[in-house]
Amino acid sequence: MSLPSIDTAVTYPDGDLTSTGVVVHLEPLADGRTAVLLDRTAFHPVDPVWPDQPADGGELVSGDRSYPVVDAVVGATDGSVLHVGDAPVRTGTEGWAFVVCHLVDDATGLAEGTPVAVRVGAARREALSAGHTACHLASLALNEALADLWTKEISVDGRGNPNFDQLAIVSSRILEGGSVDEYRIGKSLRKKGFAAAELAPRLDEVTARASELLAGWVATGGAVSIVREASGLGDRRRWRAELPEGAVEIPCGGTHLHSLGELARVTVRLDLAEAEGALGLTMHTTAEPA
Ligand SMILES: [Zn+2]
Numbered sequence: 001m002s003l004p005s006i007d008t009a010v011t012y013p014d015g016d017l018t019s020t021g022v023v024v025h026l027e028p029l030a031d032g033r034t035a036v037l038l039d040r041t042a043f044h045p046v047d048p049v050w051p052d053q054p055a056d057g058g059e060l061v062s063g064d065r066s067y068p069v070v071d072a073v074v075g076a077t078d079g080s081v082l083h084v085g086d087a088p089v090r091t092g093t094e095g096w097a098f099v100v101c102h103l104v105d106d107a108t109g110l111a112e113g114t115p116v117a118v119r120v121g122a123a124r125r126e127a128l129s130a131g132h133t134a135c136h137l138a139s140l141a142l143n144e145a146l147a148d149l150w151t152k153e154i155s156v157d158g159r160g161n162p163n164f165d166q167l168a169i170v171s172s173r174i175l176e177g178g179s180v181d182e183y184r185i186g187k188s189l190r191k192k193g194f195a196a197a198e199l200a201p202r203l204d205e206v207t208a209r210a211s212e213l214l215a216g217w218v219a220t221g222g223a224v225s226i227v228r229e230a231s232g233l234g235d236r237r238r239w240r241a242e243l244p245e246g247a248v249e250i251p252c253g254g255t256h257l258h259s260l261g262e263l264a265r266v267t268v269r270l271d272l273a274e275a276e277g278a279l280g281l282t283m284h285t286t287a288e289p290a
Helices: 122-145 164-168 187-191 200-220
Strands: 018-028 034-038 058-062 065-069 071-077 082-084 097-104 115-120 169-175 178-185 224-228 237-243 246-251 263-275 278-289
Touching: 018 082, 034 115, 065 097, 082 097, 122 164, 122 169, 122 178, 122 200, 122 237, 122 246, 122 263, 122 278, 164 169, 164 178, 178 187, 200 237, 200 263
Parallel strands: none
Antiparallel strands: 018 034, 018 115, 034 097, 058 065, 058 115, 071 082, 071 097, 169 178, 178 278, 224 237, 237 246, 263 278
């Protein structure tokens, strides 16, 4: 069975929970599982390069047989080897095909060309989408709330505020109904003009400002969408939200709500701690559905 030369077409960026496709490749793995590759899928896989949003839960269905998907990861192939979750290149790199690997315990009955229906668990997806939309909103609110702690010109976000989120982020984890973002404030951020010493005494003020912004945005019920030029897994996508001062975009590979009206409230909590000669800022974001 040859390896695919083109990306899996993905429909989850549009919010799809079901899709139909055919098996293009089956890869037996060392742990006894099988990676099932389809030409097209609604299943969101985790991207090990930046594992912010975890994989969907759900199943593949062929005829009257169900194949529970135990995990789904981004795979990459240059035509000779399939890297399952350990691609040596960034998703989207020229000359490589990026594929959704649906991991199943038992692939008996599946073969190249078998038509397969994909069914994604709706409750988990919805909660992850709410968490991811809230995560992006919170990052924009945090950038604005920290704006006057910058003493030098620095790259800005889609709303024109110094992009603390982009410059300081270490990891982002999307949860069901929220997110946890970790930021590192070290020497290099201070050199770029961030007044780190002022953060601790002003943490409550920053939290209040971010919360106020979030409440205002959620109240508008603005549209949220994913903008993309092509349907391949490796093609660039951007999250887009209509906020009162205009639309804002952030590069994003995950899933999202369709409207801020699906949220009742987004709240943030900021924790500051010393961490190996630097400051660690953790932002806990909670999204309450409407
Ligand atoms: Zn994102």
